Amino acid sequence: MQFIQPTRYTDSTVNTATLWLRLGLGIAMIPHGYDKLMHFADYQTSFMSFMGLSMSASLILAIGAEFFCSILLMVGLLTRLVLIPLIITALVIIFLAHDGDIVGDGSAGFALLIGYITSLLLGPGAFSLDALLFKHRS
Numbered sequence: 001m002q003f004i005q006p007t008r009y010t011d012s013t014v015n016t017a018t019l020w021l022r023l024g025l026g027i028a029m030i031p032h033g034y035d036k037l038m039h040f041a042d043y044q045t046s047f048m049s050f051m052g053l054s055m056s057a058s059l060i061l062a063i064g065a066e067f068f069c070s071i072l073l074m075v076g077l078l079t080r081l082v083l084i085p086l087i088i089t090a091l092v093i094i095f096l097a098h099d100g101d102i103v104g105d106g107s108a109g110f111a112l113l114i115g116y117i118t119s120l121l122l123g124p125g126a127f128s129l130d131a132l133l134f135k136h137r138s
Contacts, residue, residue, distance in 0.1 A: 011126070018125030019076075025115045026074030029086070033067025033107075039096045050092060065089040073119070076128020090116055 050058040063083035063128030102110040
């Protein structure tokens, strides 16, 4: 039975899983940020105002998180730091854009939130630029 459902994981398995998680989350969010970036002029007059910021400032923050932070997440650079704006973005998607509806229209935002929190807890893994650049020297 241990062969069918093992309870042990190797470092390689965990590192591969963190890589796939980072790539999947980035691929899921980048198109949203890219669309906003390419159509900035169209969005800036109708984008929601976040925490009293102007529509343009809110849009810039959304693009920064959805596009640029997602790219950094995918390559694993400053992983835990870039997850903070992504988590905030997912919370905005769920609670402001979809009124907390995690099983209906806000379900994609909820899935992203779970993925971002999981990635925050796991960290970047060995297959990341963080691991390459910030190796602990003994």
